[in-house]
Amino acid sequence: MAFRIFRDSNKDNAGDFIGESAVTQSCEPCMKTNISKTATVFCKDCDEYLCDTCKNPHTVYKPGQHNIVNVQDNTSAPVILDMKGMDKCHEHARKIVFFCQDHSKLCCLSCVHIHRKCDQLDEIAQVSGQTQTDLQAIKQSLIKLRTEADAIIAECKQSETGLNESIAKISAEVDTMKDRIIQLFEEAKQKLISEAIQFKTAKVKRIGNKCDASLKVKEELNTVLSMCCVVLERGTPSQQYIYSEQMKEKRKTIESTIDEQKKITFSSTVTVSFPKQVTSLLEMGSNSIKLNYDGNKTGILFHCNFTFGLILITVFVYCSDSPDNKERYEV
Structure with missing residues (x-):
């Protein structure tokens, strides 16, 4: 057939x-x-x-x-x-x-x-017997082309695998950097709070001393004021004169003590300042992290570059010694 x-x-x-x-x-x-x-x-x-x-x-x-x-x-x-x-x-x-x-x-x-x-x-039918050699050559060339196609397919799969792995790696790198920043801020916060508490303890002690001094003055005033009322109501003119002269000196001493206490002032506000590196990072927003890939002329091979400056948190506390003085604490 x-x-x-x-x-x-x-x-x-x-x-x-x-x-x-x-x-x-x-x-x-x-x-x-x-x-x-x-x-x-x-x-x-x-x-x-x-x-x-x-x-x-x-x-x-x-x-x-x-x-x-x-x-x-x-x-x-x-x-x-x-x-x-x-x-x-x-x-x-x-x-x-x-x-x-x-x-x-x-x-x-x-x-x-x-x-x-x-x-x-x-x-x-007459010339077909001469084509086996040509067909064998075609077969070999087709086998070679199939091998090349297999290589391209393998390369594509490898590229896709590499892409998936690099994307996963990017996520891990960003998470690691985020954890480091959070840890850094947490450590800075703890140090800041510790120093703020130390500062508060010192200031509360000075406030207590001022309050104690004022309480003593108040007690003394209550005593002399009560005596003054009695002398005014029941004392003889001689007694009133003597008490009046003595109270003039006493009043000067009490006035001097109160003036000294009034000069001692304390601020009830403590503030925090951040360095320019931190504020600049916040201003950049989501642009603070850049993606690098080989097709991008500006950079990169699938890794994240993230630059973060030294975190410097400064506390300014207004002191009572002078209205213009500020005590500075750095974390």
């Missing part, structure tokens, strides 16, 4: 070239009616492939003995090669039987009328 290619030493090469799915055992009676069905059995006596539908009519109506075997069990039978329409003319849907060398075109019987005046129109 015209479509049958018998098994020989080139079977494996043909399988490598066209792929496993291209080599099929088709039912030959069905092929005669342009029906494509996969053969399930092979008649060794008739040298014919059959499907399940054609098997019984073949053994019943066709004369002779029929040694029917399953296709899977048959290792010496010919193989039907399905060309997937490649052996048909695209213009006329007829079997290709010629090749026009002048136009490098495969031709069917209908095409011959167009190419009949060409200088070299070869019948494929």
